[in-house]
Amino acid sequence: MPYFAQDNPERLKVIAGEYLHAADLARIDKAWEVVCKAHQGQKHFSGEPYVVHALDVACTLAAMRFDINSVLAGLLHGVIKHGDMKIERLRDLFDDTLAGIVAGATKIDNLPYNSKLVSQAENVRKMLVAIASDVRVLLVRLVDRLQDMPLLETLNRERQAEIAQETMELYAPLASRLGIDWMKRELEDFAFHYLYPDEYEDISSKMDASLSERQDYVDRTITVIREMLAAANVAPLRITGRPKHLYSIYKKLVAQKIPIDKVYDKVAFRVIVDTVRECYEALGIIHANWKPLQHRIKDFISMPKANNYQSMHTTVIGPGGHFIEIQIRTEEMDRVAQEGVAAHWAYKEGQKAHEDDARLFKELKKLVATLQEVEDPKEFLDTVRSELFYSEAVYAITPGGAVKELPLGSCPIDFAYAVHTEVGHHCFGAKVNGKLVPLKYQLQSGDVVEILTSSSRMPHRDWLDLVKTGRARTCIRAWLRREEKEKSLSLGREICDRELKKHNTTLKKLIRTGHIRHLLKELRCVSLDDMLTKVGSGVINLQLLERILQPPKPDTDESAPPPPVPSSTDMRDKPGISITGVDGVLVKVSQCCSPVPGDDIIGFITQGKGVSIHKAGCPNLQASDPRRWIDVSWSLGGDTYYRVGLQLLIANRHGVVADVASVIGNDHGNILEISPQPTVLDDALGYKVFVEVKDRDQLQRIIGHLRQHSSVLSARRI
Numbered sequence: 117m118p119y120f121a122q123d124n125p126e127r128l129k130v131i132a133g134e135y136l137h138a139a140d141l142a143r144i145d146k147a148w149e150v151v152c153k154a155h156q157g158q159k160h161f162s163g164e165p166y167v168v169h170a171l172d173v174a175c176t177l178a179a180m181r182f183d184i185n186s187v188l189a190g191l192l193h194g195v196i197k198h199g200d201m202k203i204e205r206l207r208d209l210f211d212d213t214l215a216g217i218v219a220g221a222t223k224i225d226n227l228p229y230n231s232k233l234v235s236q237a238e239n240v241r242k243m244l245v246a247i248a249s250d251v252r253v254l255l256v257r258l259v260d261r262l263q264d265m266p267l268l269e270t271l272n273r274e275r276q277a278e279i280a281q282e283t284m285e286l287y288a289p290l291a292s293r294l295g296i297d298w299m300k301r302e303l304e305d306f307a308f309h310y311l312y313p314d315e316y317e318d319i320s321s322k323m324d325a326s327l328s329e330r331q332d333y334v335d336r337t338i339t340v341i342r343e344m345l346a347a348a349n350v351a352p353l354r355i356t357g358r359p360k361h362l363y364s365i366y367k368k369l370v371a372q373k374i375p376i377d378k379v380y381d382k383v384a385f386r387v388i389v390d391t392v393r394e395c396y397e398a399l400g401i402i403h404a405n406w407k408p409l410q411h412r413i414k415d416f417i418s419m420p421k422a423n424n425y426q427s428m429h430t431t432v433i434g435p436g437g438h439f440i441e442i443q444i445r446t447e448e449m450d451r452v453a454q455e456g457v458a459a460h461w462a463y464k465e466g467q468k469a470h471e472d473d474a475r476l477f478k479e480l481k482k483l484v485a486t487l488q489e490v491e492d493p494k495e496f497l498d499t500v501r502s503e504l505f506y507s508e509a510v511y512a513i514t515p516g517g518a519v520k521e522l523p524l525g526s527c528p529i530d531f532a533y534a535v536h537t538e539v540g541h542h543c544f545g546a547k548v549n550g551k552l553v554p555l556k557y558q559l560q561s562g563d564v565v566e567i568l569t570s571s572s573r574m575p576h577r578d579w580l581d582l583v584k585t586g587r588a589r590t591c592i593r594a595w596l597r598r599e600e601k602e603k604s605l606s607l608g609r610e611i612c613d614r615e616l617k618k619h620n621t622t623l624k625k626l627i628r629t630g631h632i633r634h635l636l637k638e639l640r641c642v643s644l645d646d647m648l649t650k651v652g653s654g655v656i657n658l659q660l661l662e663r664i665l666q667p668p669k670p671d672t673d674e675s676a677p678p679p680p681v682p683s684s685t686d687m688r689d690k691p692g693i694s695i696t697g698v699d700g701v702l703v704k705v706s707q708c709c710s711p712v713p714g715d716d717i718i719g720f721i722t723q724g725k726g727v728s729i730h731k732a733g734c735p736n737l738q739a740s741d742p743r744r745w746i747d748v749s750w751s752l753g754g755d756t757y758y759r760v761g762l763q764l765l766i767a768n769r770h771g772v773v774a775d776v777a778s779v780i781g782n783d784h785g786n787i788l789e790i791s792p793q794p795t796v797l798d799d800a801l802g803y804k805v806f807v808e809v810k811d812r813d814q815l816q817r818i819i820g821h822l823r824q825h826s827s828v829l830s831a832r833r834i
Contacts, residue, residue, distance in 0.1 A: 124148075125171065128144060128187070128191070129141050131178040132144065132187055140184040143188060146209070146210075147188045147192055150192065150195060150209060151192060151195065152167060154194075154201050155198060160267070161270060161271065162267035162270050163270060166194060166198060169194075169263060170191050170194055172263050173256070174187050176190070176262070176263065177255065177259055180455070182252070183252075185213055185252065186217070186256065189253075189256045190256050192206070192214070193222070196218060196222045206218060216246075216249065216250060217252050217253055220243065220245075220246025220250065220253035236282075237493035237497050238493075240286065240497065244500075247480060248481045248484040251457070251480065255457075258291050258294075258303075264279070265283065277310060281311060283303050284304065284308075284311065285504070286500065286501075286504065288300050288303040288307065292423060293422070294423060294456045294457045295452060295455070295456025295457060296455060296456035296457070297425075298454055301363075302361075304363040304364075305362050312366070315366060319366060323359060330359065330383060334357035336435060337385065337435055338357055338385070340434075341355055341402070342355055344401055344402070344405050345398060348397070350389065350397050350398055352388060352389050352398070353388045353390060355385065355386070355388070356386045358384060358386070359382055360383065384441045384442075384443060385441065385443070386443045386445070387442060387445075389444065389445075389446060391446065395444045396428070398428075398444050402432060402442060403432070406432035407432060408431065409430075413429070413431075414428070414429040414430075415428060417445075417449070419511050421519075422519070423456060424456070426452065427444065427453060428445065429443055430444075483503060483587065495590075495593070498586070499586035502584070502585065502586035508524040509524060510523075510524055510560060511561045512559045512560075512561070512562075512563045512565050513563065514564075515565075520535070520565075522559060522584070524584075526583070526585060527557060528543070528546035528548070528553065528557060528559065528567060529543060529583050530588045531565045532546075532569075533585065533591050535567065537591050539567055540575070540588060540592075542571060542573050542574070545567075546566065546567055547565070547566040547568065548563050548564070548566075550564075555579075574599075575592045580592055604652030606652065607651075607652035608648035608649055608652030610652075611652065612651055615661055615662065615665065616665070619665050623644070635647070635665075693717075693729060693748055693751060694748070694749055703719075703726055703727050703729060706720075706728045706729055708730070711730065711731045712760055712809055712812050713750040713810065713811035713812060714750070714812025714813060715732075716731065716732040717729050717732060717748055717750070718747070719746040720737060720740055720745060721744045721745075727746060750811075757786065757808040757810055758809060758811075759806055760807060760815055760833065761804060761805070761833070761834035762806075762818075762819070762833060763804055763831070763833075764804075764805060764831050765800050765802055765829040765830040765831075766800065766801045766802075766803060766827055767800060767801075767826075767828075767829060768799050768800055773790070776822065776825070779825055780805070780807055783814060783817050783818045785807040785808065785818050786807060786808040788806045789805070789806040790803055800829055815833065819831050819832070
């Protein structure tokens with residue numbers, strides 16, 4: 117649906133003049149003068165004059181019949197970044213509202229971020245914050261991206277893929293959030309073309325090859341639907357059949373692992389009727405004639421999607437035994453489905469947004485508020501993707517009738533956080549359709565969910581393994597971080613009080629005398645709370661604190677410079693491990709993979725808890741941020757022992773556990789824990805055994821001798 121303009125504003129004025137009054141059109145001429153001056157001689161990345169691109173964006177916004185400020189923002193969207201115009205100048209020329217939209221739609225470039233990841237995260241964060249203030253920022257960014265997508269051929273392959281990936285994961289889902297279906301489809305298909313060019317060409321060519329046959333089938337099916345409805349005295353306003361867009365077909369091929377000739381519902385039929393009552397009547401008539409697939413019947417009329425979409429969906433076995441998808445809706449529902457927020461846009465001075473749109477904007481603002489809690493750029497982008505980009509959804513309902521759209525596989529905890537952050541924090545149980553369910557229960561569309569809360573209940577770290585939504589995961593992590601910080605602060609205060617007491621002083625005295633400033637400077641802390649938190653979390657260890665508090669020795673040459681202060685990451689080495697380039701660091705052997713000397717290992721720098729040591733192939737390590745990895749190695753000598761787990765399958769015979777313990781003891785292994793495990797074999801017992809060993813050689817000897825024992829059916833390291 118994009119419109120293309122010549123390098124003058126007349127085409128824009130014609131389109132806008134169809135619905136905007138004359139006074140508004142005068143502002144277009146003023147904005148055009150600003151654009152021409154700001155972009156004089158500048159080219160778009162496609163090679164065309166930048167003013168042509170700016171006009172195309174404005175014309176598309178006008179064709180969607182948005183308000184004058186949206187249209188002008190589309191025209192002016194590049195003047196800050198490319199035209200070096202200051203926002204203050206825009207305010208003087210126009211007004212605060214328009215200047216704010218343009219500033220929000222301006223992408224940040226060339227800032228001194230230390231990585232592309234941080235740059236991308238900050239751009240997305242800036243846009244989402246601006247959207248929360250004025251959703252027209254998103255409209256301009258969406259149309260700008262839509263105009264760019266057909267022109268990516270001029271860029272190199274790497275840049276094409278970067279823009280396409282961002283479009284697929286961010287812009288298309290955001291268009292869907294606003295309910296602008298045609299724009300979502302176009303953005304997805306353009307992104308699909310650049311991300312998977314071979315697959316795109318294959319599906320496109322096969323769809324083109326079957327065009328004539330498909331059109332004949334569509335015409336025959338529409339005739340049959342019209343006749344069966346007429347026979348039951350239902351007169352549809354119109355019936356249409358259109359091919360599904362290419363990316364939706366590709367997703368079906370991947371999900372079902374089938375060739376394209378096995379995809380029978382390549383066409384979606386749409387029945388438009390006059391009333392809601394006729395929607396349900398038409399559904400019943402179609403089901404009476406064609407067998408429906410029960411799991412594919414969806415009622416979005418009584419339970420609208422979060423983007424205000426309403427329709428009946430059903431998949432039936434139609435003519436020729438082919439599966440066909442049919443959507444049934446009213447004229448108004450169809451307009452909202454295609455245009456989204458543009459269907460009843462009312463963003464004009466002194467006029468409130470439509471009630472449904474206001475609810476939609478409120479949900480967007482809740483999302484942005486949640487994301488404000490996330491500081492780590494990788495976690496931020498992951499949260500945005502998981503919150504916006506999921507292929508299948510479930511629609512669960514509050515007892516009051518509000519519908520919550522969640523990713524497939526979501527649990528009651530996700531639902532609780534979708535209702536409100538505090539409801540999520542204090543959730544301890546849930547009723548689904550009036551019955552108690554465990555928190556791990558996977559919600560189904562149509563479930564009525566009542567969340568049970570208690571002021572004494574708080575989030576658990578285990579919840580992170582259950583939730584699917586980015587919002588829930590972000591809220592839980594933020595609470596856990598605050599809780600850990602509060603615990604560290606309290607513990608740090610207790611430690612400092614104890615250590616200062618040894619030196620006949622207190623924190624209050626240090627603050628009163630001003631000596632606290634010296635202490636903070638030496639420990640490289642920005643505030644007292646920062647120091648106490650670092651002491652409590654172990655970032656500042658007791659040896660360092662003691663050294664800073666210790667008065668200088670009498671024979672110390674006071675003219676000599678003080679010894680260098682270790683950085684805030686200086687902590688204790690664990691015996692048996694050395695870290696390349698860093699001394700005195702607190703080291704913890706990770707229990708998820710339990711490395712022992714002889715294993716290839718990598719260190720992971722944790723937040724405030726030193727370095728955790730993982731086996732090089734540990735899945736948890738591989739899923740972490742590689743920028744926080746550090747080279748580590750095993751140092752020789754020492755009497756350090758390491759905990760490691762074994763999984764044993766043992767013949768069910770009297771005294772066999774004692775035999776196993778004897779084998780481990782003969783190889784000088786120390787058994788720490790032994791616990792039975794379930795097994796499917798009637799004549800065998802499963803055991804999980806944790807032992808202490810010095811290195812991998814000793815561990816392999818133990819496993820080898822266990823495997824040689826006649827009663828041991830299998831033995832492996834966990």
